[in-house]
Amino acid sequence: MMPIDWLPLLPWLLFVLLGVLIIAGVPIAMSLVLTSFSIILFDPRLTPWILFQRMYYGMDSFVLLAVPLFLLAGNLMNAARITDRLITLCLHLVGHIRGALAHVNVLVSMLFAGVSGSSTADSAGIGTVLIPAMKKEGYPAHFSVAVTAASSVMGIIIPPSINMIVWGALTSTSIAGLFLGGIIPGVLIAATQLLLNLGYVRRYEVPKRPRATLGQIVSSGKDGLLAAGIPVLIIGGITLGIVTPTEAAVMAVFYALLLGFVIYRELSFKKVLQASTDTVRLCSLSLFSLVGAAIFGYLISFYRIPPQLMAGVEITDPTTLLIVATLVMLLVGTFMDSLPAMAILAPIFQPLAAQAGVDPLQFGVISVMALGLGLITPPYGLCLMISARIGGIPLLGALGTTLIYLLVMLAVIGALILFPELILFLPQHFGPQ
Amino acid sequence: MAITTAIGRINRQLERLLNVLLLLLLAGFMLLIVYQIVSRNLGFLPQLYWTEEMSRFAFQWMIMLGTAIGVWHGDHFVLEAFPHGSRADRVGRIVRDSSCLLVGVIFITFGFGFALSGFNRIATASQLPMVVTYSTFFVCGVLILSFSMHRLLLTAERGVYAMEETLNTLSEPDEPNTTPCIQGGDPPPTDASQHRETAP
Amino acid sequence: QQLILAHGATEETAYHLSAERFKQLLEEKTDGELTVSLYSNGVLGHETEMFEQQTAGALDFSIVNPGLISEFSHTASIFSIPFLYRNLEHWRHVLDGEAGEEIARRIEMETGVRVLAYYGGSTRQIVSTRPLESLDALKGMKLRTNPARPTTTAWAALGTRPTVMAYREVYTGLQLGAIGGLLNEAEWIYRMRFHEVAPYIGLSAHDITVRLLTISNRTWNALTPTQQRAMQSAANESETYARELQIRLDREAREALREEGATFFPMDRERMQRIVAEPLGRIIDEMGLRDVHEMIVNTP
Ligand code: NA
Numbered sequence: 040m041m042p043i044d045w046l047p048l049l050p051w052l053l054f055v056l057l058g059v060l061i062i063a064g065v066p067i068a069m070s071l072v073l074t075s076f077s078i079i080l081f082d083p084r085l086t087p088w089i090l091f092q093r094m095y096y097g098m099d100s101f102v103l104l105a106v107p108l109f110l111l112a113g114n115l116m117n118a119a120r121i122t123d124r125l126i127t128l129c130l131h132l133v134g135h136i137r138g139a140l141a142h143v144n145v146l147v148s149m150l151f152a153g154v155s156g157s158s159t160a161d162s163a164g165i166g167t168v169l170i171p172a173m174k175k176e177g178y179p180a181h182f183s184v185a186v187t188a189a190s191s192v193m194g195i196i197i198p199p200s201i202n203m204i205v206w207g208a209l210t211s212t213s214i215a216g217l218f219l220g221g222i223i224p225g226v227l228i229a230a231t232q233l234l235l236n237l238g239y240v241r242r243y244e245v246p247k248r249p250r251a252t253l254g255q256i257v258s259s260g261k262d263g264l265l266a267a268g269i270p271v272l273i274i275g276g277i278t279l280g281i282v283t284p285t286e287a288a289v290m291a292v293f294y295a296l297l298l299g300f301v302i303y304r305e306l307s308f309k310k311v312l313q314a315s316t317d318t319v320r321l322c323s324l325s326l327f328s329l330v331g332a333a334i335f336g337y338l339i340s341f342y343r344i345p346p347q348l349m350a351g352v353e354i355t356d357p358t359t360l361l362i363v364a365t366l367v368m369l370l371v372g373t374f375m376d377s378l379p380a381m382a383i384l385a386p387i388f389q390p391l392a393a394q395a396g397v398d399p400l401q402f403g404v405i406s407v408m409a410l411g412l413g414l415i416t417p418p419y420g421l422c423l424m425i426s427a428r429i430g431g432i433p434l435l436g437a438l439g440t441t442l443i444y445l446l447v448m449l450a451v452i453g454a455l456i457l458f459p460e461l462i463l464f465l466p467q468h469f470g471p472q
Numbered sequence: 473m474a475i476t477t478a479i480g481r482i483n484r485q486l487e488r489l490l491n492v493l494l495l496l497l498l499a500g501f502m503l504l505i506v507y508q509i510v511s512r513n514l515g516f517l518p519q520l521y522w523t524e525e526m527s528r529f530a531f532q533w534m535i536m537l538g539t540a541i542g543v544w545h546g547d548h549f550v551l552e553a554f555p556h557g558s559r560a561d562r563v564g565r566i567v568r569d570s571s572c573l574l575v576g577v578i579f580i581t582f583g584f585g586f587a588l589s590g591f592n593r594i595a596t597a598s599q600l601p602m603v604v605t606y607s608t609f610f611v612c613g614v615l616i617l618s619f620s621m622h623r624l625l626l627t628a629e630r631g632v633y634a635m636e637e638t639l640n641t642l643s644e645p646d647e648p649n650t651t652p653c654i655q656g657g658d659p660p661p662t663d664a665s666q667h668r669e670t671a672p
Numbered sequence: 673q674q675l676i677l678a679h680g681a682t683e684e685t686a687y688h689l690s691a692e693r694f695k696q697l698l699e700e701k702t703d704g705e706l707t708v709s710l711y712s713n714g715v716l717g718h719e720t721e722m723f724e725q726q727t728a729g730a731l732d733f734s735i736v737n738p739g740l741i742s743e744f745s746h747t748a749s750i751f752s753i754p755f756l757y758r759n760l761e762h763w764r765h766v767l768d769g770e771a772g773e774e775i776a777r778r779i780e781m782e783t784g785v786r787v788l789a790y791y792g793g794s795t796r797q798i799v800s801t802r803p804l805e806s807l808d809a810l811k812g813m814k815l816r817t818n819p820a821r822p823t824t825t826a827w828a829a830l831g832t833r834p835t836v837m838a839y840r841e842v843y844t845g846l847q848l849g850a851i852g853g854l855l856n857e858a859e860w861i862y863r864m865r866f867h868e869v870a871p872y873i874g875l876s877a878h879d880i881t882v883r884l885l886t887i888s889n890r891t892w893n894a895l896t897p898t899q900q901r902a903m904q905s906a907a908n909e910s911e912t913y914a915r916e917l918q919i920r921l922d923r924e925a926r927e928a929l930r931e932e933g934a935t936f937f938p939m940d941r942e943r944m945q946r947i948v949a950e951p952l953g954r955i956i957d958e959m960g961l962r963d964v965h966e967m968i969v970n971t972p
Pocket residue numbers: 151152153154155156157193194195196197198199200
């Protein structure tokens with residue numbers, strides 16, 4: 040047993056050790072487990088048993104069951120080639136405008152965001168179709184990649200969103216509230232990106248298309264409306280209190296199966312099996328990082344780290360706190376995937392936010408967004424990497440243009456910090472309570 | 473070496489079994505949730521309180537078994553701090569697998585006691601002893617041990633990049649990599665010169 | 673030596689104030705040999721999880737609702753039986769007498785966690801959206817209860833339709849008429865503002881709350897006999913404080929409710945007890961709690 044004088048150092052060792060392990064290349068979830076385990080061994084007040092109890096309760100939540108289910112619904116929709124149909128619809132709607140494909144990219148992402156719970160599925164599904172098409176029409180590769188990556192961030196902001204479910208589970212915030220709160224910010228992002236597109240496409244020699252006939256719009260509109268049924272089903276079901284988020288996710292899966300098998304006839308048993316296998320493998324990885332983060336969060340509470348931080352910097356102003364939290368999350372999100380980052384940061388920042396009087400929904404939506412921006416920044420920007428790979432250019436080539444889109448999204452976050460109503464309006468007026 | 477081949481063969485069988493189990497667990501908890509919705513809205517079906525509990529248990533097994541498979545394929549989230557091919561990167565990749573091995577050992581050593589403590593607690597609705605789900609860590613530990621051992625043995629024989637080339641594959645190598653959350657970074661270059669290095 | 677006491681309530685509750693009193697007394701009585709570090713708000717886990725930590729020796733003290741530890745100790749479920757006490761006086765005698773001692777002994781045997789003191793003392797009543805002039809008013813009322821079988825059985829026998837609803841949704845549920853009433857203590861009726869939407873309170877006094885101050889046996893056995901005696905005496909003194917505080921808060925909350933326009937209805941408790949006796953008796957037998965129940969009934 041170590042001398043008692045070392046005990047005050049343990050909480051700081053917690054962060055140092057975690058940092059060292061992550062930089063050394065140890066998987067983040069394993070780093071969380073190993074760091075916590077070492078601290079537990081050193082502290083005579085803690086036993087290894089607690090490691091497992093806290094990890095167990097990290098995954099003992101009925102709400103989290105929605106995560107694999109929404110992922111499965113998204114994967115099934117991808118397998119049913121729903122993106123193609125959404126693209127056709129958007130092309131029919133705005134194809135005659137200059138730079139149509141760039142706008143379509145944003146619009147499809149917005150629609151698809153209502154189907155899928157994750158942004159990476161979006162950039163992969165939409166990018167494989169749209170990036171080659173954009174390049175063929177004369178858009179520069181860096182621009183095509185940047186638009187695809189930036190717009191895919193909407194996947195986690197417009198409901199359903201796996202990140203919001205996890206945030207809700209971690210902080211006991213209403214998931215229905217978070218979902219409703221994400222709608223206006225998501226639409227704001229789409230609008231600002233469309234404006235930015237207008238500025239960009241003026242520089243490029245890109246063709247216009249003939250205006251679509253009413254018949255074309257109606258026929259593609261039918262497909263699009265069917266796909267739009269998913270968010271309506273989910274948001275409607277949850278806000279009316281008919282189903283829980285988890286049950287809504289099951290309904291989304293069955294809806295996707297119905298569309299894929301009966302209406303679009305694109306699914307086969309083999310495709311469903313493949314989508315399920317991918318889903319299970321993927322979500323285990325994401326959720327295991329929550330398991331690791333649960334014991335880490337316990338140690339953060341055990342060593343009373345948030346009050347200690349609070350004692351150093353007295354933040355009682357909601358705006359200041361939100362700005363600080365956003366900056367920290369942007370930084371962490373740059374190096375780490377959203378879910379583990381959330382699990383580490385939520386127990387630190389949530390008590391501080393509560394103390395500063397920030398609305399939990401506003402805090403949740405902004406946190407999910409700030410961490411989500413890491414999806415398009417190197418070194419861990421998955422959406423940017425996927426898009427760049429599809430576009431066949433090095434990641435750095437698209438970085439400059441992507442940063443412009445990033446700045447615009449930061450401006451949106453700024454607006455959300457200053458005007459909480461943008462987030463709170465829908466939950467307050469249509470929320471389940 | 474014979475032992476590497478043997479472990480590899482065992483692991484391949486294990487993975488096949490786990491994939492089937494994972495799908496059954498996914499289907500299982502989905503059906504349980506469907507039953508919950510249906511029985512709540514149709515009066516004549518009995519409301520079974522254990523469905524919620526069992527669906528959580530299935531979900532927990534799914535996470536821990538999926539986690540173990542992820543170790544074999546090097547799928548877990550990592551931060552790639554050093555350029556590919558550098559000495560630091562090679563060492564980092566070996567540290568990565570060793571750390572997984574260590575987690576496996578911890579899960580086995582201390583997870584057994586945790587599993588046993590599940591006998592002291594009876595789940596409210598299903599009246600099952602909690603060992604049915606407290607044992608996930610121990611089982612996951614055993615699988616992780618087997619999977620990461622294979623990775624390390626293969627690294628010792630052929631070098632870390634060649635090992636990753638063999639094992640870091642998703643179940644369907646032809647499919648485009650559309651799955652989120654897989655470790656970042658471009659796929660390792662297939663340049664042959666990279667494969668000649670041996671483990672330090 | 674620093675020991676850890678955790679509980680799930682916020683800092684302005686009787687839970688926390690009593691814990692602080694216990695901490696203070698223990699530190700005084702052991703001349704600072706034993707110190708206590710307090711964790712409120714369930715930051716170390718929910719009540720059930722904290723209790724489990726104690727069974728594994730991973731937490732020293734907690735204050736726990738016995739209804740939440742039935743997964744470890746079936747004896748603790750005795751406190752979930754409604755209409756168990758005749759009045760506050762009887763409640764006191766049960767906890768301080770042979771019955772309380774026997775229950776504590778069995779809980780310790782079943783879980784390896786020792787009951788140091790019985791806190792609590794709030795009386796549970798029925799809150800309703802309609803006046804409760806007689807027991808007939810209960811007929812068909814959708815009553816939000818916890819899903820424990822003794823509670824649902826008793827209240828079904830009284831004519832209500834017990835339903836489950838998340839605590840956070842109760843206010844809206846009452847407002848929209850999804851439920852017609854619920855069971856709660858005056859303190860919480862007042863805090864949650866239920867009387868704004870359900871101003872009729874029936875004095876059913878069907879339950880008086882019990883909260884256990886517990887210590888892990890692992891911690892207890894590591895203490896010297898002197899320390900154990902000091903701790904037990906600190907627990908006893910804090911117990912007196914905790915009960916007086918809780919009973920006072922309960923009374924004050926009732927007065928506050930009356931001032932804000934809630935109407936109180938006396939209820940025919942004897943008739944209620946006669947109605948629930950038979951169905952509850954069957955459940956008590958099924959739960960294997962007959963002997964403890966007899967001890968409580970026979971307590972003067
Ligand atoms: Na979405």
